[in-house]
Amino acid sequence: MDAMSTNTPRKTRLATVWLAGCSGCHMSFLDLDEWLLELAEQADIVYSPVGSDAKTYPADVDIALVEGGVANADNLELLLQVRANTRTLVSFGDCAITANIPGMRNMLRGSDPVLRRAYLELADGSGQLPHAPGIVPELLERVLPVHELVPVEVYLPGCPPPAERIRAALEPLLHGERPQLSGSDQIRFG
């Protein structure tokens, strides 16, 4: 690794990513409270909706916590960037792992019925389908869990995963180890 050659221990490069989800997993991340200060000593937050101003996903990321299902073209594009530039991808929360609540639109079979339902059938009079290429990202036909699209190293279920669970996953990762999560405190859905 490049950082090793400088002889000072290289700080872990950590990212958090927000795809199709409610951001609750990120709120839970913030619930780590004072442990966030410890985290900041061990890791640089290189990309995050709650901890960084970076607008593009950087290269050479060690750990990425990816919240949310993959629902639209932007989500997919960002996910592919994350995968290409990240060593350890953590599927962060139920939406990332199961598609969860965003995935409930899959029962309507395709993006078109979803848009019609939302913007025409439920509209009060003057509904119209949103159409703004290049501005509003196109919906994918189905919302998919992250691992159905790219390989995932660690799964951190929960809606949201409680702060202690996030810490239980991050601590070994910061030491370069794969967390062994088990039991109802650590891998429960919901």
Added chain:
Amino acid sequence: MSVCTLRINDHDIAVPAGTTLLQAAQQATIPIPTLCFLEGLSAVAACRLCLVEVSGADGREEPRLLAACVTAATEGMRVQTHTPRLQEIRRTVIELLFTEGNHVCAICVANGHCELQNLAVEVGMDHSRLPYRFPERHVDLSHPQYGLDHNRCILCTRCVRVCDEVEGAHVWDVGWRGEHCQIISGLHEPWGDVQACTHCGKCVDVCPTGALFHKVDTSSEKHGHPERLQRLMHARTHQQWTP
């Protein structure tokens, strides 16, 4: 009463003849996961979670996979309850159940008290290796007190059995077949229209997931009560009540 001895994992156990492997394991405090099984109802061996590896029965040495809930213990049986092969089967079974329905734990009425959710933890399912199928299913809210959300139904048929075997009303049955199977009430009509229903709520009590629920309950508020069935059956069989 004749007794037979068998070995479960590393425990030698003596049980009365006719005891099921599930009961024998319980006696030895060896946990075997179950889902469709419920004490007080007939066993159907449908969920396959309680499969165990059995050898030494009928002079057969090669281990066979048998459902513990319906297999009687016999003399000299050797039973393994948690081999890697069984663990793989159990995890796959839970994944198959999660992916064939729409189990959104976060917003489920049974969140936190769901047997399926607990089993996912038990088998170490932190994600499903099989893709989710997102089927189109319906919710029946026609009954005045209760609801049935087919999205969360795993077809364990506990409701069918309790209504037939205990309540005697036979409101429920399984309709269609294969991937199209669903629990039906009456002539596939809304539950609220079925006059045979006595509104006893036993089906709701024994449902392992949030499929059958009290309409007043919201997220995480449903607690199943299989123990009520067991108390009822005990009272009927032994004329003893726990007031």
Added chain:
Amino acid sequence: MSSCLRLCTAASCRSRGAMALLQSSDRPVKEVGCLGPCSEGPLAAEGAQLLSLKPAEGEPLAPSLGAALAGSRAISADDPFLKLQRRLVLARCGVVDPGCIDDALAQGAYQQLQAVLAANNPSAVIDTVRRSGLRGRGGAGYPTGLKWATVAAMPSDQKVVVCNADEGDPGAFMDRTLMEGDPHTLLEGMAIAAFAVGAAQGFIYIRAEYPLAIERLRRAIAAAEARGWLGTAIGGSRFSFGIELRVGAGAYVCGEETALIHSIEGRRGVPRPRPPYPAEHGVFGLPTLINNVETFGNIPPLLRLGVEAYGAGTKVFSLTGHVQRSGVLEVPMGTPLRTIVETMGGGAPPGRQIKAVQTGGPSGGCIPASALNTPVDYDSLKALGTIMGSGGMVVMDDTTNMVDIAAFFIAFSREESCGKCIPCRSGTVQLEMLLRKLLERRASAADLTQLEALCHTVADASLCGLGQSAPKPVLSTLRHFRGDYLELLEPGEVVR
């Protein structure tokens, strides 16, 4: 043998216009069952001479039987399709008029039942069946004598004999052939079994897709009752046995014996765990003997010939698919596959080569052309990863994609799954999704690994034979035709 002209009016020749020929005839014609090489139909026979009335390619069927006969083509008795057969079960099929019990009686029907009743020694019958080594012809190959002995030993004073005529494997029509062509052999075999095990009640569970077989069985049962070969005091003895026909309604899984029992009882055809086996707890909770059509059909010839002359017995096959001559044939057990497919069936169509032979239907597998020298018996086929099955044999030439075949069979099992246990109900859906992904060239090597793993789980964990064997067509094609799968993989990981 009658010298009267015989015309096959069984289902296959019927579909080729046999009834029109029959109605146009001005000479006496005897309606008979299957004569064998269905692809040459309509078929007629005069004495030992077989006649193909099939019109030339692109021509319509002749307007009358006379015209058809004038333009007929003789099929020599030395033709390998005929010569290499050993017709025991089908001995009277194509010879006897299935609608006429007098004809059947004149040709020996019910003589073995009469002999058995006269000897009045049930255990001797079971002993003969046991010594013959006869194994169940429905697919699993369980020793028939052992099954009979188990049911006979049950203490109940009421027992049931069931004939499984729910022949559901696609491409299999051996049982239909016997039921349409010589129903009395089946009835006689069942009655002998009932006498041997001590049953008075019998059922034939037949699939609704066989209307002609149903009609002919109904007539045969009524005729046998009228002549005292079924009913009370059969043949003047104290033995009583009645047979009721139960018609299915389109559910392949009802070929599984516990599902079949539930269906006879008027329930959903859902299997249950065994034990208890039907021998102990069968129809209406009574000890029940279940054999398939061909197994019962073996009983009268076995008793007639005796164990030694019967030898290793025979197996009836229906040969179809990419083969020059298709139809029904009965060959000595152990006949090499190559003899059946190439010598008797004429091999693949011109310019093509045989790639595989599928046996055992959705519960079986594909045998590669390289293994065509395998003798057809229970153990040799099992060693190749398939099963004897009930006798359906579908030949596939080199235009066939084996992944497509695997997907076809998995789709079949998915549609026919009863839905009771989750590995089969949902596992077959996931298996088909994986195979479709392969066929659409969207699959990765990881998907192939998952396909294999899931096959093993479904096979291990399913409740009944349908689910347990549903992955066999995938596993056997993976074993013998892995190249067909690898060809469909995308290089590296695939992103949809």
Added chain:
Amino acid sequence: MPTLKQGFAALEPVLQRHGHQAHGLIEVLNAAQQLYGHLSEPLLRHIARQLRLPFSRVQGTASFYHLFRFAPQARHSCLVCTGTACHVQGAAQLLAELRAAPLAELSVELGSVRCIGTCSGAPLVVVDGAVWNHVDANAVLARLRELER
């Protein structure tokens, strides 16, 4: 309006043959469908009452079996055989092409059937009970049009 009992009087001999016993259910359903074309809701209720069975059990059993139908049939039925022998000779394509054809205009209901065991005619269809051998979609369509003339 006739009472249900009068309405389904033709079924009575079948019910009697089975002694109004539950185990006759599938035989009764088969006979009922033959008599009345399909299993309507009143018919199913009548059968359940006559056999003294819960409605859900009758519905659950009837819906399990593919050949039972709950809606009236079209004037003609065309069943594509999807057995193995037909499959290897193009049945899947035949079925797909017929699905895309305007069969409803010809009062034809399209379906599929498991192997009917006359595989030497593969691929084949069964139209109103008659077997048509060695067919392709065009041939089937041409002959179906003839039916309506």
